[in-house]
Amino acid sequence: MKATIIDVAKEAGVSFKTVSRVMNGETSVRPATKEKVLAAAQKLNFTVNSAARRLRSKQPHVVTLILHNVSRSYAQDAQIGAMAGAQELGLSLVIEDAPDKDALARMAADDTLLGLILIPPFSHDPVVLEELDAAGIRYMRVGSEMDSPGSITVGMDDRKASREITDYLIGLGHELIAYICGPEAHEVSLLRRLGYEDSMRASGLTISAQMIRAGDFSYASGVKAAEVLLNQDVQPTAIVCANDEMAAGCLAAAYRNNIRVPEKLSVAGFDDSPVARVIYPSLTTIHQATRDMAKRAVILLHKNSLDDAAPGDVERMAHELIIRESTGPVPQ
Amino acid sequence: MKATIIDVAKEAGVSFKTVSRVMNGETSVRPATKEKVLAAAQKLNFTVNSAARRLRSKQPHVVTLILHNVSRSYAQDAQIGAMAGAQELGLSLVIEDAPDKDALARMAADDTLLGLILIPPFSHDPVVLEELDAAGIRYMRVGSEMDSPGSITVGMDDRKASREITDYLIGLGHELIAYICGPEAHEVSLLRRLGYEDSMRASGLTISAQMIRAGDFSYASGVKAAEVLLNQDVQPTAIVCANDEMAAGCLAAAYRNNIRVPEKLSVAGFDDSPVARVIYPSLTTIHQATRDMAKRAVILLHKNSLDDAAPGDVERMAHELIIRESTGPVPQ
DNA sequence: CGCTCAAATGACACCGCTGTCAATTAAAGA
DNA sequence: TCTTTAATTGACAGCGGTGTCATTTGAGCG
Numbered sequence: 001m002k003a004t005i006i007d008v009a010k011e012a013g014v015s016f017k018t019v020s021r022v023m024n025g026e027t028s029v030r031p032a033t034k035e036k037v038l039a040a041a042q043k044l045n046f047t048v049n050s051a052a053r054r055l056r057s058k059q060p061h062v063v064t065l066i067l068h069n070v071s072r073s074y075a076q077d078a079q080i081g082a083m084a085g086a087q088e089l090g091l092s093l094v095i096e097d098a099p100d101k102d103a104l105a106r107m108a109a110d111d112t113l114l115g116l117i118l119i120p121p122f123s124h125d126p127v128v129l130e131e132l133d134a135a136g137i138r139y140m141r142v143g144s145e146m147d148s149p150g151s152i153t154v155g156m157d158d159r160k161a162s163r164e165i166t167d168y169l170i171g172l173g174h175e176l177i178a179y180i181c182g183p184e185a186h187e188v189s190l191l192r193r194l195g196y197e198d199s200m201r202a203s204g205l206t207i208s209a210q211m212i213r214a215g216d217f218s219y220a221s222g223v224k225a226a227e228v229l230l231n232q233d234v235q236p237t238a239i240v241c242a243n244d245e246m247a248a249g250c251l252a253a254a255y256r257n258n259i260r261v262p263e264k265l266s267v268a269g270f271d272d273s274p275v276a277r278v279i280y281p282s283l284t285t286i287h288q289a290t291r292d293m294a295k296r297a298v299i300l301l302h303k304n305s306l307d308d309a310a311p312g313d314v315e316r317m318a319h320e321l322i323i324r325e326s327t328g329p330v331p332q
Numbered sequence: 333m334k335a336t337i338i339d340v341a342k343e344a345g346v347s348f349k350t351v352s353r354v355m356n357g358e359t360s361v362r363p364a365t366k367e368k369v370l371a372a373a374q375k376l377n378f379t380v381n382s383a384a385r386r387l388r389s390k391q392p393h394v395v396t397l398i399l400h401n402v403s404r405s406y407a408q409d410a411q412i413g414a415m416a417g418a419q420e421l422g423l424s425l426v427i428e429d430a431p432d433k434d435a436l437a438r439m440a441a442d443d444t445l446l447g448l449i450l451i452p453p454f455s456h457d458p459v460v461l462e463e464l465d466a467a468g469i470r471y472m473r474v475g476s477e478m479d480s481p482g483s484i485t486v487g488m489d490d491r492k493a494s495r496e497i498t499d500y501l502i503g504l505g506h507e508l509i510a511y512i513c514g515p516e517a518h519e520v521s522l523l524r525r526l527g528y529e530d531s532m533r534a535s536g537l538t539i540s541a542q543m544i545r546a547g548d549f550s551y552a553s554g555v556k557a558a559e560v561l562l563n564q565d566v567q568p569t570a571i572v573c574a575n576d577e578m579a580a581g582c583l584a585a586a587y588r589n590n591i592r593v594p595e596k597l598s599v600a601g602f603d604d605s606p607v608a609r610v611i612y613p614s615l616t617t618i619h620q621a622t623r624d625m626a627k628r629a630v631i632l633l634h635k636n637s638l639d640d641a642a643p644g645d646v647e648r649m650a651h652e653l654i655i656r657e658s659t660g661p662v663p664q
Numbered sequence: 665c666g667c668t669c670a671a672a673t674g675a676c677a678c679c680g681c682t683g684t685c686a687a688t689t690a691a692a693g694a
Numbered sequence: 695t696c697t698t699t700a701a702t703t704g705a706c707a708g709c710g711g712t713g714t715c716a717t718t719t720g721a722g723c724g
Contacts, residue, residue: 052680252612280584384710
């Protein structure tokens, strides 16, 4: 039988209300008392019954993660990270597909809802954000830099990371470096492209429109863009892609065109998705801690609901340049 | 404000206990009364407060998914599927790393625990199963065929699927078909290899020890096994792998040995993991509905806890042969 | 038509915790 | 040392359901 707050109270020789206070970290408990209670709780292996707590205190405890394309690797990572965060805090995680007006209204009326976790593309969709603000629904954005009144974002420095990976290629001697963009609707697409341009500019290399191709994060779009790049008059010696799937597409295009990677062409990705490791050659890429970001977002959402944090903040997680086999020195 | 059982009772003109009965599907309620209650509940948009229900009725509501290597694609899929099932049933999902004796004892004592979901390799580890049986912990296995007293399994027919994909290659004219196994500790490894052998035998092809190589489901082991196969005196024209990652490794080895796939060599995988689609050439493989299996496992666990289902059952989910670019006719 | 007995319904306690507010204690000031 | 006042602590109700058991209802039958 599981110990209750009353058992602990008896054991510690205080009223059960005091135990409750300690368990909730309330300040008005004398240190000595607190100690006693904690010891008793430990001894009885006590943990609060969250069902009872939820029933009585009407504090919201549901975090809803809004997902659109569940199969994408970052969506999965976000889900897993968010779940870890929720589990740690004793919150419930609900996964919801892009909610319609009706669902929003229901959410706004739901006093158990702590808030939403938004990942791209929702996290930087002005329409969505506006609707949420209008409905008075709290939310936390993952992986977006765009400011929005009253919302915090957990992200990474996409622009800087993109610059780093381009810098790395330049360091290898490359000068004709092409870039395959993500979809324009994604804010990160812009940031990553800007990072590439920052790097090129800083090294005095020319940024040519011919070397920048549109993509949409899909493998197929990577293939297509690379085919164009590899068959134009001035061919790149390196291609930086806005994500790993498109980089995988580049590799496929190179293979079909009999261009060896990395001997004749270097290819870089972004995300460090699972594919980066099991493709040949394995991808040089940027590792992004999507899971940690999502987890952190849940934690912040929870904290935020307690002590109203500063709005408009961005919390940045570290990224890491992962060097693998798909990049090498510029061919002679 | 959310409607309570009492509101519904008033609206329907019955006692709140009757409403409770209806909400729990108890039989001793007259159809006419039930109708009234349901209508009232609908009208007030009522749903039971799960916190209150959990508090009072001490029925277990926690499902724990045992995971070891969270990053594996099937582990992620299992997690997402299990979560979907839990959400649907209003259960809580907890993720736990390989539990030690201590953790097991705690689980056995935890009367909120509905049961465990086990995926490979735990799901067919006799030691683990025995410990669970001894501790009296209910569990549900995903993707394992091995019988175990009192447990049900949700799986697929690995052997048949493996035979199908080999049959497909034979249909393309291949006769020298090699096989790269999964780790021996995994039961599916055995089943999949047997499927390959079934197919070879049925077509009157010789099963040569030289053509069967050990692997461990990792990319690296796929590379290694393929290197051996592609450099021995009698080289295969097709390689069947026990999973996609090893097939990706084969592709890499083929590339390094200048063997074009599928022109000179066909490669088949198993799982239809995300990598199968974004690799070049894309992998012919077996699609396995891991998510659905895990979800189903949760649902069965729940049902099972109510009406003690028949033990030792296996519920099979459909699989599908996915033909992509990595396989082709036998070279002339 | 009254009686019996199972089926249907209701009354009420209580699950384990938190909110409210009153009671107690200790610290500080007179 | 005795108030005064703030800091601690405790008593008690009640969150929204379910379990137990008593009560009412109505179908079947003599």
